[in-house]
Amino acid sequence: MELLIGLLMNILGADLYDRCPRLARFLIRKAAARLPENKREAYAEEWSSHLADCDTKLDQLRHALGCWWSVGGILRTEPQPKRAYSLDAIIVGSGLTSVGSIGGAVMDAMAGAPWLYLMGYLFQIVPGIYVLILGIHMRLKQGRYMYI
Template sequence: MIWGILGGVLLSLLASELYDSCPRLTNLLLRSASCRLPAECRDRYWGEWMGELDSQGDLGKLRKLLWALWVFLCSWQMGRTLQSAVEQAKSLALEQSRKNPKRLSFREIIGRLVEFDVDGEEPLPPVGLERRAGAAIGGSPSEESRRRA
């Protein structure tokens, strides 16, 4: 009987401690998720995620923790998609630097490229990335990508 009461009290204390540590765990999950993204995109998405977390207001610590867990789980795919976009932007920057001396820098290209929303549901095919990157720098898709479309 005494062990049951003692066990109940200890489990209640443990649950309370876990509930109180939810904000720290939420920040840890979001920080880990941002580390999975390309370096060029980390600050932007960290700011967006923290803004989203703040906008959730009084929804509760557990719900915020579950949302952060969802972001963490989706960050692998988002990181791959963004890395593909970064690589595409780098190759476009190199191509533009060869063609046009009045070129945009890589930072300008990637800045314009990440302004577009990336769902994170599935990576864009190379043609889609080229079109997105071309639109970001004010260009048009190459003849090869028009033939593939």
């Protein structure tokens, strides 16, 4: 039984080793597809030409994995487009949070909670109201969206 398992594992390993170049080409295509359109072809051509220079099949796979990994660094150097955030959602969210915190504080105060316990609600209410006021101010000044 061990001989059969060993034979099957050897066949599987050899098959995987033979597929390394195909997997490397696939990884390079996918890595290039993640890049901005104006850089895709140049990087894909450079990486593919280097792939042909690799000595072994495992070196080709290692090179392709390095290309895949390097795309993240390349993308971080690119200027990213600004994202639009809805100020209405920020206003509604902070308003609901503040109202909920105030309601909880009032309920606890009516139940006879000590003042020190009620002071903890200030850490929820004050920032919520600040964001609410800031959101309303920005909404009136900048419009519906905030771009960051």
